[in-house]
Amino acid sequence: MKQAVKTAKRAKRRIGESRGGRPTKAEAQAIEDRILAVAADLFARDGYAATSMERVVSECGAGKDTIYRRYPSKRAIFGAVLERSRRRIMxxxxxxxxxxxxxxxxxxxxxxxxxxxxxxxxxxxVAFKRTAASESLVAGGSQAEPEPDAIMSLLRTSVMKAQADRHVVSGDVNFLTDFLINSIIVGPTTLAMFGYKPLASPKERKLHFEKAWKLFLGGAAGRKD
Incomplete structure (x- = not known):
């Protein structure tokens, strides 16, 4: 995160040295990257409530009009930060x-x-999830059907392939995918959401994963059928 902000600041200096007038496509992208890098750092470090549009404007150095043209509200810029994170994950x-x-x-x-x-x-x-949950920003009170989760779809497809090759049991792929997530990922993630630092080292994480994966494959009784 600190590196991203440093990169954004370097981009800011380069843009500041460019000619006046309308920015080039590359300059516009650099401005966008700088705004989102600074906003992401503020949201992750200080939370949603403590991060104002004024702070984003002040810390990224872009003009107020420049930011508000792109993001008319704090909710809009937070949504863009989450989308930026999602793209990186994908x-x-x-x-x-x-x-x-x-x-x-x-x-x-x-x-x-x-x-x-x-x-x-x-x-x-983890910080973004905690912020989104505490501020109820994910759903935003909307009753619309949620969009399909691309990550869950990818994992579900991977489970189906393993089923087809008879590496894991046949049956309800949705149930098996949910079980896989709950048995390996949900516990540590929940602890992290509450401020703990589970599996902080790569060694701890690998040990947890290998034990949980073995249990997922064999079950508590140690069988694979």
Whole structure:
């Protein structure tokens, strides 16, 4: 996060040195990146309530009109920060899929689940989730049907492939996917949401994952059927 803000500040200096008038496409993107990097740092560090549009304007150095043209409210800029985080997660998952092309379906499922554990324990993402939950921003009070979760769809597809290859039991793929998430990811993520720091080291995280994965495959009775 600190590196992202430093990069954004360097971009700011470069933009400030450019010619006047309408910014180029590259300059406009640099401005956008700077605004979201600063806003993400503020939301993650100080929370939603303590982060005002005025603070974003002050700390990123962009003009007030520049920011409000893009984001008319704090809710809008927070939504953009969450979308930025989601895109980064999807990019990591896409990179994983490329690397996994030669693996069997069970190995693919295992590596995907391990990566999702890492992603869900990322401090910035934990902070965003905590903020969204406490401020009730995710649903925004809307009664509309939620959009399909691309990450859950990816995990569900991976489970289905492992089922088709008979690496895991057949049956309700939704139930099995939910069970996988709850048995490996939800517990540590919930602790992190409450301010604890579970599985802080890579060694602790790997140990937890391997034990939970073994239990997922074999069940409490140690059977695979």
């Amino acid at each position: 990019a990591r998952l896409a990179e994983l899929q490329v690397r996994q092309s030669s693996q069997n379906s069970l190995a693919q499922l295992k590596e995907l689940t391990s990566l999702l554990l890492d992603i869900n324990l990322d401090p910035e993402l």
